[in-house]
Amino acid sequence: MAESIQDMWSQWLLHRRFAGDPQRMKALIDFLYPVRDQVLNHANLGEGEILLDVGCGDGLIAFGALDQIKTSHVIFSDISQDLLNHTQNLARQMQVMNRCEFLCASADDLSAIRDAAVDVVTTRSVLIYVAAKQQAFSEFLRVLRPKGRLSIFEPINRFCYPEPPGLFWGYDVAPVRALADKIKAVYLQLQPPDRDPMLDFDERDLIAFAEKAGFNEIHLDLQAEISLPMDANWESFMQTAGNPRIPPLEEAMQQALTPEEREAFVAHLRPLVETKKGTSRSAVAYLWAVKD
Ligand SMILES: C[S@@+](CC[C@H](N)C(=O)[O-])C[C@H]1O[C@@H](n2cnc3c(N)ncnc32)[C@H](O)[C@@H]1O
Numbered sequence: 001m002a003e004s005i006q007d008m009w010s011q012w013l014l015h016r017r018f019a020g021d022p023q024r025m026k027a028l029i030d031f032l033y034p035v036r037d038q039v040l041n042h043a044n045l046g047e048g049e050i051l052l053d054v055g056c057g058d059g060l061i062a063f064g065a066l067d068q069i070k071t072s073h074v075i076f077s078d079i080s081q082d083l084l085n086h087t088q089n090l091a092r093q094m095q096v097m098n099r100c101e102f103l104c105a106s107a108d109d110l111s112a113i114r115d116a117a118v119d120v121v122t123t124r125s126v127l128i129y130v131a132a133k134q135q136a137f138s139e140f141l142r143v144l145r146p147k148g149r150l151s152i153f154e155p156i157n158r159f160c161y162p163e164p165p166g167l168f169w170g171y172d173v174a175p176v177r178a179l180a181d182k183i184k185a186v187y188l189q190l191q192p193p194d195r196d197p198m199l200d201f202d203e204r205d206l207i208a209f210a211e212k213a214g215f216n217e218i219h220l221d222l223q224a225e226i227s228l229p230m231d232a233n234w235e236s237f238m239q240t241a242g243n244p245r246i247p248p249l250e251e252a253m254q255q256a257l258t259p260e261e262r263e264a265f266v267a268h269l270r271p272l273v274e275t276k277k278g279t280s281r282s283a284v285a286y287l288w289a290v291k292d
Helices: 008-016 022-043 060-068 081-093 133-143 174-190 203-213 234-239 249-256 259-274
Strands: 050-054 073-078 100-104 118-124 144-155 217-227 280-290
Touching: 008 081, 022 060, 022 118, 022 144, 022 280, 050 060, 050 133, 060 073, 060 081, 060 118, 073 081, 081 100, 118 133, 133 144, 133 203, 144 203, 174 249, 174 259, 203 217, 203 280, 234 249, 234 259, 249 259
Parallel strands: 050 073, 050 118, 073 100, 118 144
Antiparallel strands: 144 280, 217 280
């Protein structure tokens, strides 16, 4: 069946997050596969068990589970019908449709699933887009059977944002700070740090959400890193969007700067990017928990 790629989630996940750059795509896969494996290790999926992957996207965790335990059954759920169509096509090609279900639902409203219906709930980089995080954790608890497991991975964006004045995506832009501020304003307007669901929580909040929902055995592993920037390719630096809700740098510059300003900003930033003279900060949290 031909696929039409329409909504912002499928456009970003299937295209815009690596902007057609094969090197960036490889780096993403090299990062994501160990994350998938860790999420599944914490989930401890058993033979014949049912796993619900919330915000399944293009099926990273869900297909991993089907592959890891050959008798498992997986419910792919997402708010993007386009991504559900995409994963359904993949499942058909892989001949695993008899072990799959597909559900269009938001993480904070899983009412289509009855109480205690699943053995495992997984989710990766989804709660960052969900405003009602406490409600989502309550839904995870509700749909899990007793002794069921929750396994989550989320970026902790507060570790890196908002950046101090004079820094732009980890690069020193003090000499062109006024221009950087104009570009930052485009992003700040789209994702205000005090209100945006990507930035309104940290690892302690994740533990508190899980505990308040009623999970009683809870583990959290925080991994924080300050390192050299990953990307030295200027074109993909300009064209990759960090998440579905924001434009790539090239578009933000078009919106915020005059042609002369863009030239001045690029003249300063490009050599820094291409020689990796910056700093990358990242933090991620794995949380896993058991329902009593
Ligand atoms: C960064 S992608 C992660 C996809 C997948 N979990 C993975 O590991 O690759 C975020 C996913 O969350 C989905 N999503 C966004 N808001 C959601 C919500 N409120 N409830 C469920 N899924 C949501 C998006 O459609 C997208 O598929």
